[in-house]
Amino acid sequence: MYKLIPGRSSLLVGLGAVVAFVWLFLASAVTPAQEKGGPPQPEPPPARGSEIVFTGKFFCSLKRAVPMPFKGTVTSLKVKSGQRVEAGEVLARYRLAPEATLQVQQRLSPAKIKELEIKQAEVEKNLVSLEVKQKELTQLAQQKLAPTLTKTQTDREVQQLVKQRKAVSEHLAQEQQQALEDQAFLKSQLGSLPNPGQVPRDAALVAPVSGYIIWVHPDFREGAELDPTKAVFQIGVMDPMVVRAHVYEIEALQLTLGEGAEVNVESLPGRNFEATVSRIAWAPVPPSIYVPAGQEQPSYYEVELNVPNPDLILKEGLKGRVTLRKSR
Numbered sequence: 524m525y526k527l528i529p530g531r532s533s534l535l536v537g538l539g540a541v542v543a544f545v546w547l548f549l550a551s552a553v554t555p556a557q558e559k560g561g562p563p564q565p566e567p568p569p570a571r572g573s574e575i576v577f578t579g580k581f582f583c584s585l586k587r588a589v590p591m592p593f594k595g596t597v598t599s600l601k602v603k604s605g606q607r608v609e610a611g612e613v614l615a616r617y618r619l620a621p622e623a624t625l626q627v628q629q630r631l632s633p634a635k636i637k638e639l640e641i642k643q644a645e646v647e648k649n650l651v652s653l654e655v656k657q658k659e660l661t662q663l664a665q666q667k668l669a670p671t672l673t674k675t676q677t678d679r680e681v682q683q684l685v686k687q688r689k690a691v692s693e694h695l696a697q698e699q700q701q702a703l704e705d706q707a708f709l710k711s712q713l714g715s716l717p718n719p720g721q722v723p724r725d726a727a728l729v730a731p732v733s734g735y736i737i738w739v740h741p742d743f744r745e746g747a748e749l750d751p752t753k754a755v756f757q758i759g760v761m762d763p764m765v766v767r768a769h770v771y772e773i774e775a776l777q778l779t780l781g782e783g784a785e786v787n788v789e790s791l792p793g794r795n796f797e798a799t800v801s802r803i804a805w806a807p808v809p810p811s812i813y814v815p816a817g818q819e820q821p822s823y824y825e826v827e828l829n830v831p832n833p834d835l836i837l838k839e840g841l842k843g844r845v846t847l848r849k850s851r
Contacts, residue, residue, distance in 0.1 A: 575777060575847040577826075579768025581788075581837050583759030584829070587731045589614060591752045592712040593623035595726065597745050602756070604739055608730045613714065614756055615728045615743070627723050630709055631716075633702050639695040646691055650684040657681050734758040737839060759839065762832045766798060766843050767825060769808050775824040777849060778803055784828055786843040791836065798845065802827035 595617035602614050619627065660674040710716045714727025738757040742749060749755070766786060770778070778800055786796040807822035828845060830837065 573849055575770075575774045575849060576844065577768050577770050577774065578842060578844050579766040579826075579828075581764050581766055581830070581841045581843060582839055583734075583737065583761055584763050584765050585732065585734070585760040586737070587734075587758050588754035589728050589731065589756035589758065591617070591728065591743075591749055591755045593627070593726060594620040594748075594750050595623060596620070596748045597743060598725070600743065600745055602736050602739075604736050606736045608734065608736060608758060610730055610733045612730045613727045614730055614736075616714075616725055617728070617749075618725055619723065620748075624722060624724060627709065627713070630705055631723075633698065636695065636698050636702060639691060639698060643688070643691045643695060646684060646688045650681070650688060653677065653681050653684060728755065730756075730758055732758055732760070734760045735835070737761075761835055761837070763829045764832045764837045764839075765801065766828045766830055766845060768828075768845060769823040770826045772807070772822040772824065775803065775826065778826060778847070782847060784845050784847045786828070786830055786845050788837070788841050788843045790841055794836075796830050796837070796843075798828040798830045800826065800847075801829045 597615060597617045599616045600614075602608060608614065657674075657677045660677055664674050706716065711729070712726070713723060714729050716723075735758065736756060737759040738754075740749075740752065740755040743755045780800055780803060782800045784798040784800065786798045788794060788796070802825075804825040807824055810820055
């Protein structure tokens with residue numbers, strides 16, 4: 524019998540254990556395809572996301588501001604926030620300040636038109652007188668009783684006056700056309716035009732479109748005196764509303780116009796709203812001034828969705844979570 528050396532026996536046991544572990548690992552790594560004798564199959568590529576989710580804010584689909592173009596004192600306020608108004612409806616009235624009244628009067632009767640009318644009358648008068656003289660000189664010249672130089676000079680003066688009359692007439696026509704356009708604009712600012720010869724004292728603010736009063740200037744109330752202001756009312760069309768969002772470039776490329784979506788509003792838990800993609804920008808949103816622009820920065824595109832709002836529960840500024848379900 525052979526006698527085992529203690530150190531060599533432990534080494535053999537360790538080598539046997541390593542061989543057994545390697546054999547078990549290789550046996551477990553055999554795929555079903557290898558068991559059948561076929562080549563190993565590659566893993567399928569990951570499917571595109573089944574949902575596109577982003578957040579946005581609600582806005583009126585159309586919004587118009589109502590300015591107060593002249594300084595004045597509010598005499599009546601006929602509407603309030605949330606009220607439905609129609610295009611052309613009077614929203615408020617105010618009394619024009621004295622300087623505003625003078626300004627309106629000057630626009631109703633432009634001084635330049637009067638100057639041109641006076642100038643045109645003078646040219647016509649001089650031309651008639653000169654044409655009579657020209658006729659007399661022509662008759663005398665035919666009888667050889669007038670010098671030819673005098674008649675030639677008169678003919679030139681008549682030609683100059685004819686050209687001057689044409690220039691004044693054209694200038695006057697331009698000024699009159701501009702005055703008509705300004706009066707039409709002035710009518711929209713005042714709400715109506717006074718009768719000829721009357722100095723306007725009051726003005727009205729009129730709704731430019733049909734919609735809802737979504738904002739009123741905090742200082743606009745009866746008795747308040749305000750300077751010319753760009754907006755004292757804001758009128759919005761609230762059905763439908765639009766959701767505006769900045770969508771990451773990879774997701775924006777997967778959107779199509781007319782595609783349906785679902786919107787959940789944080790402030791209205793449990794309510795889901797159907798939406799439709801109505802606009803997709805083709806140019807990315809400019810990077811923030813606080814973030815340096817560069818090729819390494821990702822791009823975002825502005826997307827709009829129309830959301831029906833028949834019960835007017837959706838308001839401007841609400842935040843919504845948009846979900847679009849895409850087929851794999």
